[in-house]
Amino acid sequence: MKFSISTAPAEKNKKNCLIVGIYEDGKLTAAARDIDKATKGHLAKVIAKGAIQGKTGQSLALFNLANSGFEHVLLIGCGKSDNITPSAYRKIITSAVNTALAGKATKAVCYLADLAIDNQSPAWKVRQITEVANSALYRFDDYKTSKEPAHSLKEFTIDLPDNKQKKACEQALAQGMAISHGMTLTKNLGNQPSNICTPSYIAQKAKELAKSYRSLSIKVLEENDMKKLGMGAILAVSQGSAEDAKLICLQYKGASSKKAPVALVGKGITFDTGGNSIKPADSMVGMKYDMCGAATVLGTLRAVAELKLPVNVVGIIPAVENMPGGSAYKPEDILKSMSGQTIEVISTDAEGRLILADALTYAERFKPDAVIDIATLTGAVVIALGFHATGLLSNNEKLADDLLRAGKESNDRAWQLPLWEEYQEQIKSPFADMANTGGRAAGTITAACFLSRFAKKFNWAHLDVAGTAAMMMGTSERMATGRPVPMLVQYLIDRAK
Numbered sequence: 001m002k003f004s005i006s007t008a009p010a011e012k013n014k015k016n017c018l019i020v021g022i023y024e025d026g027k028l029t030a031a032a033r034d035i036d037k038a039t040k041g042h043l044a045k046v047i048a049k050g051a052i053q054g055k056t057g058q059s060l061a062l063f064n065l066a067n068s069g070f071e072h073v074l075l076i077g078c079g080k081s082d083n084i085t086p087s088a089y090r091k092i093i094t095s096a097v098n099t100a101l102a103g104k105a106t107k108a109v110c111y112l113a114d115l116a117i118d119n120q121s122p123a124w125k126v127r128q129i130t131e132v133a134n135s136a137l138y139r140f141d142d143y144k145t146s147k148e149p150a151h152s153l154k155e156f157t158i159d160l161p162d163n164k165q166k167k168a169c170e171q172a173l174a175q176g177m178a179i180s181h182g183m184t185l186t187k188n189l190g191n192q193p194s195n196i197c198t199p200s201y202i203a204q205k206a207k208e209l210a211k212s213y214r215s216l217s218i219k220v221l222e223e224n225d226m227k228k229l230g231m232g233a234i235l236a237v238s239q240g241s242a243e244d245a246k247l248i249c250l251q252y253k254g255a256s257s258k259k260a261p262v263a264l265v266g267k268g269i270t271f272d273t274g275g276n277s278i279k280p281a282d283s284m285v286g287m288k289y290d291m292c293g294a295a296t297v298l299g300t301l302r303a304v305a306e307l308k309l310p311v312n313v314v315g316i317i318p319a320v321e322n323m324p325g326g327s328a329y330k331p332e333d334i335l336k337s338m339s340g341q342t343i344e345v346i347s348t349d350a351e352g353r354l355i356l357a358d359a360l361t362y363a364e365r366f367k368p369d370a371v372i373d374i375a376t377l378t379g380a381v382v383i384a385l386g387f388h389a390t391g392l393l394s395n396n397e398k399l400a401d402d403l404l405r406a407g408k409e410s411n412d413r414a415w416q417l418p419l420w421e422e423y424q425e426q427i428k429s430p431f432a433d434m435a436n437t438g439g440r441a442a443g444t445i446t447a448a449c450f451l452s453r454f455a456k457k458f459n460w461a462h463l464d465v466a467g468t469a470a471m472m473m474g475t476s477e478r479m480a481t482g483r484p485v486p487m488l489v490q491y492l493i494d495r496a497k
Helices: 030-038 042-048 086-102 122-137 163-191 199-212 223-229 232-238 287-307 352-366 380-385 397-410 421-427 443-452 485-496
Strands: 002-006 017-022 059-063 072-077 107-110 155-159 216-221 246-253 262-266 268-272 312-322 334-336 342-344 370-375 390-394 414-416 460-464 470-473 477-480
Touching: 002 122, 002 163, 017 030, 017 086, 030 042, 042 059, 042 072, 059 086, 072 086, 086 107, 086 122, 122 155, 122 163, 163 199, 163 287, 163 477, 163 485, 199 216, 199 246, 199 268, 199 287, 199 312, 216 223, 223 232, 223 352, 232 312, 232 334, 232 352, 246 287, 246 352, 262 287, 262 352, 262 485, 268 287, 268 352, 287 312, 287 370, 287 470, 287 477, 287 485, 312 352, 352 370, 352 443, 370 397, 370 485, 380 390, 380 443, 390 397, 390 443, 397 414, 397 460, 397 485, 421 443, 443 460
Parallel strands: 002 155, 017 072, 017 107, 107 155, 262 312, 262 370, 268 312, 370 460, 390 414
Antiparallel strands: 059 072, 216 246, 246 312, 334 342, 390 460, 470 477
16 A cells, blocks of 8 residues: 655545544544534534544544535544543544445545654654554465455555755655564564474565565574574474474674674564474464564564664574474473573473574674574563563663663563572573573563573574464454564664654
């Protein structure tokens, strides 16, 4: 779909679907007032009859307004005018796009950039509208024989209340489109079934991405390469699977080679049975999403390459399948990681931290300024934070603050948990340098404590996205979200500044 920016009044767009707002107190937004005036109070009469109350996300479609020439007007409830939060704004835009689609609109003009949202700029609103509209349009029906009809909406225009902001808003539109493209890649990878999305499949998709952008280069390490490097942790997780492990390394060069890169390390467990510490059957549904960290790295790099950001980024993806069987690793095995540190396996279902351990050590060779790993690591983070906030832990407060700020700006929020020395006690082992799990208590924190032992040589942050990378509401409502691509791209945009 084509997105664009305009400053044309509603009267000049009569043939299009016009999206305007109404507040809970019955007041109309500026564009809605213009339409009401042009229709001699038609909107006011409809509101007076109680057809819409202006509650957040409510919608009312009006067609062929009498004697006015307006063919299609959408009234969207915006709630209380003095209390529109960023999350509420996204709900308003989602309702607007879904209602336009339901009305079979082909061209829509959105006049909701004039809402006051926590003192946010027009550019921020343009980017949010762009991202939310693209998310509303997303579908994944690759494996359905009966597909839904194509969307009728072909053009979506965002109207600006002030032409002086046009340059900043055009930049915001470009950012929103790039982030949306990155999120779509991340979602498409996450939603693939695990019989298709194997470690080799992720490696192939990474190669295709590198071919699409001259600023990207790729290297894929095979199991023999990993053996030479001493990656005993990754290889142990892989040894029960018929699928070979891959260590995928993408480099984006957008700045001088003297500028230290940011390394993004994404957990790529393409399916997680729990290994010999096997999961209950119900708990395996959704485990194809255990590679969403890997998908996030690819989606973020796609957005960064599209925007041509003047930064250097390394994407490192350990891609493995975790399976049970006679050749699979077992509880109480002791592994030697690439770093030389030894690990006692308490649970083979705590495999993500094992593959990340070697990947973090591999990241050292790039002398990164910062390393951020992204992983669907623990169920404990869902208990702690639910499905709204990504868990964040870090050994560097500035890096943590920068990510929290980027999350707030992009409305892809994280919440920081402590990484205190006391928690390290829980992963002590009588037989090795550490155990791979510290038990149920503070599970998200002890998992990060484990990773921190492989991140001592750089500034590092860990994003636990087990609750945010995918929506898993039973068997019929499962879908990758594309998070935390917006947060990471915003973080890299901020660095570029």
